[in-house]
Amino acid sequence: MNTAGKPGRPRAGAERLSRDAILAAALRIVDDEGVEAMTMRRLAGTLGVNPMSIYHHLPNKAAVFAGLAEVVFAGLESVRPQPGLSWQDELKDAARAYRAALRAHPNLALQVLSDPSAVSDVVVVTVEPFYRALDRGGLAPRAIFESVNTIVDFVHGFLLGELSVRAATFDLAPDLVDRVEKLPDGQAPTLTRVVRSLGREGLHYDFDSGFESALTVLVNGIESTVR
Amino acid sequence: MNTAGKPGRPRAGAERLSRDAILAAALRIVDDEGVEAMTMRRLAGTLGVNPMSIYHHLPNKAAVFAGLAEVVFAGLESVRPQPGLSWQDELKDAARAYRAALRAHPNLALQVLSDPSAVSDVVVVTVEPFYRALDRGGLAPRAIFESVNTIVDFVHGFLLGELSVRAATFDLAPDLVDRVEKLPDGQAPTLTRVVRSLGREGLHYDFDSGFESALTVLVNGIESTVR
DNA sequence: AACGGAATCGTACAACGTATGGTTTCAAGG
DNA sequence: CCTTGAAACCATACGTTGTACGATTCCGTT
Known part of the structure; x- marks a missing residue:
């Protein structure tokens, strides 16, 4: 009408x-x-x-987010490995680039991580740098496959924490101290002791250095499975 | 009226x-x-x-989910460390228990991981087993703190993948093969070669064994930072 | 010039979270 | 026993959401 x-x-x-x-x-x-x-x-x-x-x-709202998911990963395509790096450092760089790409759009990244069904076929190429580095390291195909899963899963989990905390705008360290102090006695003795011994300043947490030290652990662990 | x-x-x-x-x-x-x-x-x-x-x-819907979050982690309280285990195995057990607790309610776990703001103060005690194992390992407080973050973040990322895939009911291996084969030539050479050399059977992926091999990598990596 | 498909818009519907305010029941005090 | 006030429950209603449907207009082609 x-x-x-x-x-x-x-x-x-x-x-x-x-x-x-x-x-x-x-x-x-x-x-x-x-x-x-x-x-x-x-x-x-x-x-x-x-x-x-x-x-x-x-077609619908989900398709909008699916389209946006491509955008998040688009920044990764242009990243080329630095020449002259050890395979270990190349692996770390891949992880750093992956984290950086997702951090470029924090709100969207959180959405994409929580609902990977929106991720399109094109996105699988984003793991190529990881495969490349580990292949140079001489790992067997199966070990490459599993190592990539391990490190990518870690980055996902790290980003989940990092971006959620940022979104909630609360600081990790004082928050943790306060929570621990509020616990009933004997609930978590080791946690309490360790946190107290670090103190409020020693606990100051920097996501960048936290990421780096985790990378070191991961690369060392992968190396040890080769030898 | x-x-x-x-x-x-x-x-x-x-x-x-x-x-x-x-x-x-x-x-x-x-x-x-x-x-x-x-x-x-x-x-x-x-x-x-x-x-x-x-x-x-x-008070509102968010409080309902917050209440449910406590339920997810409630299963962890009763877990006691097995005596006679090395600190490395105790650490692995802590990760296994953590994963198992969240897998008990997959849909809810996905929600909690995506929106940790719902997690209440009580939940911090769930990391005590990790602290305990690493303390036994003789790590410095700062190293304990960072190692726990690393391993917990990994488990979160692993669960994200595991539970999302399950929710979407598609199988990882054939899916990955198909996606890789659909790629334009030269887009991801290493990935393509590795996946092909594994083949559809060799790529068969088991979340349980994937989790175990990742744990080995992580524990080896943590050990190597001690020495 | 006429036509047909593609793009746009107006309206409408079911479902959502929850603010507001009324009504009923129960526990306690006299 | 009766009264009373708080706590529990319900009915209604509002604003917002995603999107199905059908009518309308533009544009490229014939």
Whole structure:
């Protein structure tokens, strides 16, 4: 029927909607205000468009996030291994680049990590640098496969903690101290003793150095399985 | 005003609502049908109660999930370290118990991992076994702290992959092979070569053995930082 | 010039979390 | 026993969400 005004197709010629334009706007919303702010109505609003118009370019909201997932990993494609590095350092660099790529869009990364079903086929190439480094290290195929799983899983878990804490804007160290002090006596004796011996300053935690020391542990562990 | 029937308080004496009963019902819904099925209306429905009645026992939906988070970790409290184990094996056991506790409620675990803000103060005690094992290993407090972070982060990442894959019901190995074969030539040469050399059978992946081999890598890595 | 498909919009629906405020029951005090 | 106030429960309602449906208009092709 269409009793009211003129619905039709107002955005004449010049500026039509496109999948890329939609994803760009969606990414901006997610980066600026978080995933829960990214509603179809809000997205359409920033595009100056009716909510339903989006569905002509993307089938549903999940597809929007799936499209964004590609963007997160896109930054990894251009990374090339530094020449002259040991395979161990090349492996560490791969992990650093992987972490950096996901940290570029923290809100989105958290979403992607929590719901990997959105990850498209293209994304598997992001593990190539890991395979390359370990292949240079002379590991057997099976060992390469498992080592990559181990280190990638670690990075995922690390990012989960890192990004959640950032999102919640609370600091790890004082938080941990306070929580431990609140515990009933004898609940966690070793934890209590270790945390106390470190003190509030000694516990000061830096995600960057935490990541580095974990990398060292992992690479040493992988090395030890070769020998 | 209350124009319609008799609202009041029908559930006479015998069976009143309680926080525990609500959480038990919520856990069943999450376990059976996933987190997105756990709506306040659905929860009230299974309890034979008006949705708003729940709010008398729990302030909001987030509090329901926070309450459930405690349940996930509750299974860990009773775990006692086996006597006669090396500190390395004790550490592995701690990781195994941690993984097992979260796997007991996969849907809920995925939710908790993705949104750790729901985790209450009580949960910090769950890392005590890790601290205990590493303390026995003679590590310095700072090294204990960082090693625990490393191993716990790994387990989180591992669970993320394990539980998401299970939720999506697709098998890792054939999926990976197919994805790799679909890649444009030269996109990921090492990955392609390694995956091909393993073949579809050699790639058969078992989460249990994958977890074990990762644990070996991690423990070896931690050991190597001590020496 | 006419036509057909693609893009857009207006409206509408079911489901969600929960604020508000009414009604009933129970436990305790007189 | 009766009264009373708090606690538990319910009905209604509001705003917001994703998106199905159908009508409308534009544009490239014939």
